Amino acid sequence: MSDRVRLKGRFIKKKVRDKQVKAVAAMREAHLSKNVPRSPPNLKFSFDGRRIVDMQYLSEHLKCIKCKKDIFLRNTVEESRMGLNCILNISCEECSTLTRVHTGKMHGTGENKNRVDVNTKAVLGAVHSGIGETALNKLLVCLNVPPISANLYKRYEREIGPAIEAAAKDSCREAAKEEKQLVIANVDKLCQEM
Known part of the structure; x- marks a missing residue:
């Protein structure tokens, strides 16, 4: 054989x-x-530090995806982060289903889908105030909030760059229009001074 x-x-x-x-x-x-209800997992997860959370958004999305009952942060099994946004895996006390909950809103289309509002706003604020990724992370560390990576900062900087440029061009156009109107309105005064 x-x-x-x-x-x-x-x-x-x-x-x-x-x-x-x-x-x-x-x-x-x-x-x-997997389809058989089971007892809740042994919950030994704990958060380290602080998080930036959109309270309104989070409160609306703390529902089990299967049984639609309220779920509780104390039943968080795992956390993953996308910059300043957290994705929590929370176990339902009723049916033991794990539900993924974001702590903030998402936005974007095309290749920029899955963008997080809090990351966009943090990078926009950093650019607007004249600080870079390193200074932003120093601020976050002082607040005991996990920092964002240089790659993620750059990705969001590329997203907001065209919007900042468009706003600057509009501002320059408006300033030029206003200056032109002031010159036309005050042409007599200007001619007398010369």
Whole structure:
């Protein structure tokens, strides 16, 4: 009796095939057990530091995606961050479903989708006040808020750059119009001074 069997046109050992069959059965079992309500996970997650949160947005989205019951921050299992925005995985006390909740609004279209308002506003504020990524992160560290990466800062800086340029051009046009109107209105005074 041979210890090899044919699988998908190739010969493999029976032990290897049996191992693969067991792995597939385990994956199938795990997939089926996901739909069965289970007890809440062992919650040992704790937040380090402070976060910037849009309270109105967060309060509207603290609902289980499955049973639509209220979920609570104390049941947070995991946190991931996108700059200053947090994405919380919160377990429902009723059905144990994990719900992903953002702490702020998202915006954007096309290649700029999945942009976060708080990141855009922080970078805009930094540019407007004349500080860069390093100074912004120094401020955040003093506030005990996790800093943002240089790459993320640059990405949002590229997003707001065209808007800042457009606003500057509009401002210059308005100033030129106003100056022209003042010159026309005061042409007699200007001629007398010369």
